[in-house]
Amino acid sequence: MITKEDIENIALLSKLFVPEEELDALREDMQGIIDFADTINNADIEGVEFDNIAGLSNQFREDVVVESLSVEEILKNAPDQAQDHFLVRKRA
Amino acid sequence: MKYELVAGFETHIELATKTKIFCSCTTEFGGDPNTHCCPVCIGLPGTLPKLNRKVVDYAIMAGLATNCEIARVSKMDRKNYCYPDLPKAYQISQFDKPLCEHGYVELSTGKKIRLARIHIEEDAGKLIHKKGDTYVDYNRGGVPLIEIVSEPDIRSIDEAKEYVEKLQQVMRYIGISDCKMQEGSMRCDVNISVRPVGSDTFGTRTEIKNMNSITNIAKAMEYEFERQCDLLESGGKVIQETLRYDDATGETSSMRGKEDAHDYRYFRDPDLVTILLTDEEIEAVKNSLPELPTEKAKRYVEEFAITDKDAQNLTKYRRISEYFDKASEGLKNPKTVANFMIGQIFSRLATEADKEIFDIKTTPEQLRELVKLIEDGKIKNNLAKTTLDKMLESGKGAMDFISEDDMGGVDEGALTEFCKAAIEANPNAVADYKGGKEKALMALLGNVMKQSRGKADAAQVTAKLKELIG
Known part of the structure; x- marks a missing residue:
């Protein structure tokens, strides 16, 4: 059973602000999603490997240095940058 | 509470x-x-x-x-x-x-x-x-x-x-x-x-x-x-x-x-x-591990009769223990090596960082050679000590400082002569010793050592001095 508190907690962890009046509607939606997931949980999976990396193991790298990218390339997609650093601005 | x-x-x-x-x-x-x-x-x-x-x-x-x-x-x-x-x-x-x-x-x-x-x-x-x-x-x-x-x-x-x-x-x-x-x-x-x-x-x-x-x-x-x-x-x-x-x-x-x-x-x-x-x-992986410090320290105490405290000091850093292991290889008494390391060598390493790096001029093989000379009865501890100082300064081997002449002991007659000369040259020290200052004897001992170029046995000299002063 999903409670209002669960919704508040998920919102907090997701860094979302949810207005009080939307909590009930969200709770109902979330309950629906969880119920749907429950039908999956009830499926008979006896003997079925469902891990998407099942059967694979020990994929290792050797400890050999490969040249890194330039700082320009590293920062190319950064939303904000300064002095060769990624920049996280103070929230207004 | x-x-x-x-x-x-x-x-x-x-x-x-x-x-x-x-x-x-x-x-x-x-x-x-x-x-x-x-x-x-x-x-x-x-x-x-x-x-x-x-x-x-x-x-x-x-x-x-x-x-x-x-x-x-x-x-x-x-x-x-x-x-x-x-x-x-x-x-x-x-x-x-x-x-x-x-x-x-x-x-x-x-x-x-x-x-x-x-x-x-x-x-x-x-x-x-x-x-x-x-x-x-x-x-x-x-x-x-x-x-x-x-x-x-x-x-x-x-x-x-x-x-x-x-x-x-x-x-x-x-x-x-x-x-x-x-x-x-x-x-x-x-x-x-x-x-x-x-x-x-x-x-x-x-x-x-x-x-x-x-x-x-x-x-x-x-x-x-x-x-x-x-x-x-x-x-x-x-x-x-x-x-x-x-x-x-x-x-x-x-x-x-x-x-x-x-x-x-x-x-x-x-x-x-x-x-x-x-x-x-x-x-x-287990086989690739070196001997660990706790086991090493235990072994030093059990096999070499080294004190627990000294064993801790010798195993604190890997380089020190490896140096000790190498220097004492094949020796009858690794404890002598331990004493030289903890005494003379450690005193040159001021900080913990220095001890950890353990960068000294004398190789473990050179230290082993020096201790071997003592074990073979060729030189006395005192000469070994002064020689080690010179070795640590220069990175040279023991034989660069010890001549054939230095090796072997001092016979009874020579020892008596050295002691007599020392007593004659230091009337003050003799008086102090007679007055109860046990330590005054050190000056006389030092004098004898100098005359014998470190060849005399300290215990023998002390006994002889006491006998002569009466």
Whole structure:
């Protein structure tokens, strides 16, 4: 059973602000999603490997240095940058 | 009421691999910001992490060196939290299947501090806070770490200090990390609580972070122990929270106003496959380990009749013990080597760092040659001592300072002559000695040694002097 508190907690962890009046509607939606997931949980999976990396193991790298990218390339997609650093601005 | 301290440690150690845990960027310390980075370690979508084999081997070494069981099946998990030091908003770590479990570190008292687990994970990036803005450097992001989690078995500050020292020593011995607390390659968080002496339930604990030396760990624990005791004595309650230790004030303070309930929502990292280890692989790593300091010290005491304290000194750093092992090879009495090292050689190494580096001009083979001369009865201890000084200064061998003439003892007649001459030349010392000053004899002994060029036997000379003075 999903409670209002669960919704508040998920919102907090997701860094979302949810207005009080939307909590009930969200709770109902979330309950629906969880119920749907429950039908999956009830499926008979006896003997079925469902891990998407099942059967694979020990994929290792050797400890050999490969040249890194330039700082320009590293920062190319950064939303904000300064002095060769990624920049996280103070929230207004 | 009398209270008892209860503490456990979480210790992060940066592994000395050349590359990061999931990509091939260098782990070198320093470097210009964001120059040791690639799409994997800055967490770009669509990249695939691949585990560094060396990280697994090093973690197994750490586990074996601390008496852990090594898991035959292990896996990587995502630990979710949102903070700019993690570009992916999760840290790849290990949750329910760590590589090593159920080990212990043995203290000098014989007490075992149990280890719950050792797991591997990636380090976070470095944040620089300036005027409310945060500058992020991901050079350190993805550097491999092991986290060593102890059980709450520590009951005093001395135990805490020794525990951290022992971990540091053993990890350096096996060569998996330099464990420099000041540079952050070894970081300790301590969980601490108090309880009335005799109680067997645990009190509410706090966690102290941000301590960059063993001295600070001791100070922070002392402060926190007092704080919690005072709180309970005055009828208050300890709140479970994370504290930061401030080096400048020597106090701990809360890191967060409100303790947000940790919910890391661990789940398996679907990008990383299962780690399977065979008995043969683990055995091979075991065989590659050097002799560990505790075993070494025990062996020195048992086989060479070296005192426990000296054995601790000789095994504190790997280079010292290796030097000792080499220098005493094939000698009848390794204890002589130990005495020269702890006496004359250590006195030239002023700091702990000097001792650890153990950079001296004399090779272990040269020291062995010198001690062999004593063992063969060719030279006396005194001459050996002055010769060793010259050797340490110059890097030359013993035979560069000892002539054929120096070897062999001094016969009875010559000894008597030397003593008579010494007595004649030092009437004051003789008078002092007669007046009851036992030490005055040293001046006479020194004089004889000089005349005999160090060949005379000190005990014989002392006896002869006493006999002559009467």
